[in-house]
Amino acid sequence: MDKELAVIPYKDIDTITFIKTNTNDTFTFYANKWQYGYYKSTTSFDCYNYENREIRIINFYNSQLKTSIKIEQFIPQNSQYTSYFNISFNGTSYVEYSSYLASSGSQLDSLSIQNKTFQKVYYFDNSIFVGTKNYKCYYTKDYGIIKMELANGETLELITNK
Numbered sequence: 644m645d646k647e648l649a650v651i652p653y654k655d656i657d658t659i660t661f662i663k664t665n666t667n668d669t670f671t672f673y674a675n676k677w678q679y680g681y682y683k684s685t686t687s688f689d690c691y692n693y694e695n696r697e698i699r700i701i702n703f704y705n706s707q708l709k710t711s712i713k714i715e716q717f718i719p720q721n722s723q724y725t726s727y728f729n730i731s732f733n734g735t736s737y738v739e740y741s742s743y744l745a746s747s748g749s750q751l752d753s754l755s756i757q758n759k760t761f762q763k764v765y766y767f768d769n770s771i772f773v774g775t776k777n778y779k780c781y782y783t784k785d786y787g788i789i790k791m792e793l794a795n796g797e798t799l800e801l802i803t804n805k
Contacts, residue, residue, distance in 0.1 A: 651716055651728060652787050653701055653804075659712070659788065661799035662757065669802060672703035672712055696720065712788065730767070730780055732791060754781060754789070756800045761789055 653659075655676045662669050678700040696717040703712040716728040751764040761783050768779045779792035789801040 650784055651699075651701075651714060652785060653714065655701075657703075657805060659703055659804045660802045661791070662802050664798045664800055665796075670705050670708055670710075670799070672705045672710075675702045675704070677701050696726075714787075730782070730788065732778060732780070732793075751781075756781075756789055757802055761786060764789065 653674060655674060657674045658671050659674075660669055660671045680698050680700075681696070696719050699716040699718070701714050704710070710733045711731075713731040714728060715731075716726065718726040749766045751766060753760050753762050754764040755761075761781075763783060765782045766779065767782065778794055779790075780788060781790035782788055786801065786804060791799045793799070
């Protein structure tokens with residue numbers, strides 16, 4: 644399980660600060676404690692073969708924007724299934740992201756944000772969700788979310804995560 648948990652770098656008291664690139668305003672999101680529980684799901688849309696998954700959830704909130712970032716991680720109890728996580732921004736999902744990072748979404752060798760170069764960057768959008776607006780998310784295993792492109796054309800880029 645430690646290998647799977649390493650994909651999400653956030654701790655209970657972390658903060659993430661982003662800059663809105665079109666206005667240069669900064670916004671800090673504050674983490675709530677990780678929540679833990681169990682989740683029972685079906686293995687496919689038309690199959691009633693239930694499986695139990697451990698679930699971990701962390702929410703980051705910015706009161707100024709009245710906006711949240713939610714990360715949910717689902718870890719199967721049976722090694723037959725893969726773990727995955729979901730990133731949501733203000734209730735809109737970016738990705739249902741499988742533990743095999745390289746084959747889910749697209750990968751960039753590097754991406755420069757705010758004069759810092761990040762390596763092995765994963766790019767996701769929510770185009771798989773029918774009827775959703777066009778959001779994009781850039782993520783690394785070491786830093787977590789490093790950039791978000793919102794449907795209204797605004798971009799948030801990571802300044803710090805502590």
